[in-house]
Amino acid sequence: MALGAALGAAVGADHVEPRGGLRDVSGRECNFSWWVRPADTAEVAAVVRVCREHRAGIAPVGSGTAYWAPLPESGAVALDLSRLEGLEWEGRVAVAGAGAAVRPLDQQLRAAGGHLALHPDAFGDTTLGAMVATACTSGIGMGVTTIGEAICGVEVVTGAGEVLFTGSAARTGVPPFLREGVPDLTGCFLGAEGGLGVVTRVALKHRPAPWRIHLRGRVLAERLGAVVGLGRALAAAYDTFRLTRSLGRWGEGYALDVWVISAFSAREAAERAVEVERRLVEAGAMVESRAAESARARAGKSPEYDARWTGPLGGLDLFTARARMRGLDVNAAYEAFDALLPAAEALVEAQRAAGVPESRLAWYLAPDFVNVGVHASVPLNADPWPAERSAPWFERFAALPVVPYRLGRSWSPSMLEGLGAGREALRALRRQLDPDGVLQPGLPLWS
Numbered sequence: 001m002a003l004g005a006a007l008g009a010a011v012g013a014d015h016v017e018p019r020g021g022l023r024d025v026s027g028r029e030c031n032f033s034w035w036v037r038p039a040d041t042a043e044v045a046a047v048v049r050v051c052r053e054h055r056a057g058i059a060p061v062g063s064g065t066a067y068w069a070p071l072p073e074s075g076a077v078a079l080d081l082s083r084l085e086g087l088e089w090e091g092r093v094a095v096a097g098a099g100a101a102v103r104p105l106d107q108q109l110r111a112a113g114g115h116l117a118l119h120p121d122a123f124g125d126t127t128l129g130a131m132v133a134t135a136c137t138s139g140i141g142m143g144v145t146t147i148g149e150a151i152c153g154v155e156v157v158t159g160a161g162e163v164l165f166t167g168s169a170a171r172t173g174v175p176p177f178l179r180e181g182v183p184d185l186t187g188c189f190l191g192a193e194g195g196l197g198v199v200t201r202v203a204l205k206h207r208p209a210p211w212r213i214h215l216r217g218r219v220l221a222e223r224l225g226a227v228v229g230l231g232r233a234l235a236a237a238y239d240t241f242r243l244t245r246s247l248g249r250w251g252e253g254y255a256l257d258v259w260v261i262s263a264f265s266a267r268e269a270a271e272r273a274v275e276v277e278r279r280l281v282e283a284g285a286m287v288e289s290r291a292a293e294s295a296r297a298r299a300g301k302s303p304e305y306d307a308r309w310t311g312p313l314g315g316l317d318l319f320t321a322r323a324r325m326r327g328l329d330v331n332a333a334y335e336a337f338d339a340l341l342p343a344a345e346a347l348v349e350a351q352r353a354a355g356v357p358e359s360r361l362a363w364y365l366a367p368d369f370v371n372v373g374v375h376a377s378v379p380l381n382a383d384p385w386p387a388e389r390s391a392p393w394f395e396r397f398a399a400l401p402v403v404p405y406r407l408g409r410s411w412s413p414s415m416l417e418g419l420g421a422g423r424e425a426l427r428a429l430r431r432q433l434d435p436d437g438v439l440q441p442g443l444p445l446w447s
């Protein structure tokens with residue numbers, strides 16, 4: 001049977017289209033041979049088996065908001081996971097479909113007294129499965145967790161077409177509640193960018209929605225180091241500590257956003273906020289406003305809740321209609337901050353000199369590491385910063401003591417070479433889980 005017909009037999013002809021295209025948020029065009037929308041895990045497995053038989057490459061696709069070129073440019077079958085969005089409960093553990101968009105998912109969890117403790121600092125249409133595949137360690141909530149800490153296992157369809165569970169659910173008949181116990185494969189899928197398996201469901205630990213106080217202010221550039229040092233010391237008090245400096249307002253220094261939290265009461269959150277504010281001011285920050293968000297906040301009903309998202313759900317479409325994004329992000333230990341700062345500022349300066357109209361330097365603080373990203377927006381019709389202009393900057397950052405925030409096709413080979421013997425172990429795992437190499441063809445990490 002021809003590939004298209006076999007895919008139709010696997011998921012129903014209505015859910016297969018020839019030659020689907022996707023322009024990702026960086027403006028990169030990806031042309032797929034087929035666009036397939038399976039309904040559930042069994043259909044994902046059937047698609048993988050069909051592609052394996054036909055030696056056709058597969059690219060799992062979420063919302064296409066990744067800007068570091070993780071998807072192949074042509075030829076692969078796009079595995080669109082948007083129909084895998086159901087939510088089931090195993091006790092208090094929420095098992096959500098990989099295609100669930102993070103903002104509606106957060107609302108569903110809140111209705112049950114929980115919340116999605118971490119999500120990208122974006123519009124909320126990015127998918128849960130992609131948060132696992134790209135190892136989300138940046139954005140809103142990273143003061144309390146990383147994606148690896150927030151989950152207790154995943155369900156994955158391997159490149160061999162087999163369904164595999166990680167965490168406690170790896171043992172037949174045991175529900176997902178814990179990652180630890182036996183050596184746990186979950187970590188191997190974090191950051192694998194779909195190269196080891198297609199994430200189909202994710203088990204989320206129950207985390208009660210906290211009360212939050214949003215402190216907003218400014219930090220002059222010369223006080224940044226002191227405020228970052230304070231953020232590190234205060235780690236248990238907040239879920240998000242963000243410092244952003246925008247090209248258009250460069251001279252004003254950094255905008256400061258700190259969400260102070262309490263899992264217990266509004267009163268405790270308020271008391272903590274007073275203390276955090278006092279110490280921020282001592283470190284040289286200017287705090288301009290303080291606003292409370294209830295643990296029961298709901299989208300569209302609470303301005304403070306909505307303020308945690310970059311814009312309305314679907315705002316991504318408005319963004320991509322006018323601009324494309326160029327980004328470079330890394331994670332580092334706090335000790336690397338002094339080396340990172342000049343490199344990040346120099347990148348924004350170079351973008352300014354090239355005529356980039358919008359660029360934002362963002363620092364997100366976690367208890368154990370700092371995430372920094374430089375995100376430029378360039379107009380669709382004129383591009384002062386084509387992707388290749390970033391290449392020397394990726395080289396420069398690769399020479400620092402950092403780990404890349406997602407690899408895709410953006411980083412130079414030197415970053416991969418630095419993975420040493422571990423890389424061969426990863427390749428062996430890939431051969432085991434994806435014997436024909438159908439998943440994410442051409443992705444340097446797995447090639």
Ligand SMILES: Cc1cc2nc3c(=O)[nH]c(=O)nc-3n(C[C@H](O)[C@H](O)[C@H](O)COP(=O)(O)OP(=O)(O)OC[C@H]3O[C@@H](n4cnc5c(N)ncnc54)[C@H](O)[C@@H]3O)c2cc1C
Binds near residue numbers: 064195
């Ligand atoms: C304005 C803006 C702000 C952003 N801020 C942040 C931020 O703060 N933190 C952050 O982490 N990211 C951020 N991002 C990047 C991006 O939104 C996230 O990384 C997001 O998680 C990607 O989700 P997606 O559904 O769009 O995935 P896609 O772009 O569709 O896919 C990303 C990668 O994941 C793989 N993949 C997708 N789904 C699966 C699956 N089910 N199984 C296996 N592999 C899969 C794809 O093959 C691809 O390699 C931002 C992006 C924008 C545009």
